Amino acid sequence: MSNHDFDKTPAVAEIVKRLTSMVDYGADVAKMAVMPQSVEDVLTLLTATNIARQTLPQPVITMSMGDLGKVSRLAGEVFGSCLSFVTVGAASAPGQIALENLRPELEDLKLN
Structure with a gap:
């Protein structure tokens, strides 16, 4: 399940609440996208992500x-x-990074 807020970034507690609700409804993966100001x-x-x-x-x-x-x-x-x-081609959401640009950076940051 996913939730998008194209206007703002909710508070940490609200983001965690929305992600928790998705899990409670049976989501295999909970996704949240927000628009920072x-x-x-x-x-x-990122704080809400860490808590979740x-x-x-x-x-x-x-x-x-x-x-x-x-970032x-x-x-x-x-x-x-x-x-x-x-x-891979046209972006489907604001701020998406091209595969060829993101892949090497993610490999450099890989935690495992």
Whole structure:
């Protein structure tokens, strides 16, 4: 299941609540995408991702959209996001990074 907020980044507790609701409804993976208005919004998403990783039994996918959120697509795994979405051609969401650009960076940051 997924939830997108194209206008803002909710508070940490709200992001965790939405991810938890998806798991409660039976999601195999819970996905949340938000639109940051500031660097603090990106940190809010990453904090919520870290909490969800520690408290939920299912994997989560999270990302901040737009140019400001690109760092969350790059470093999401560090905070507990199990994957990132890339573009092969036209982007389907704001801030998606091309596969050929993201793949080597993710390999460099790989935790395992």
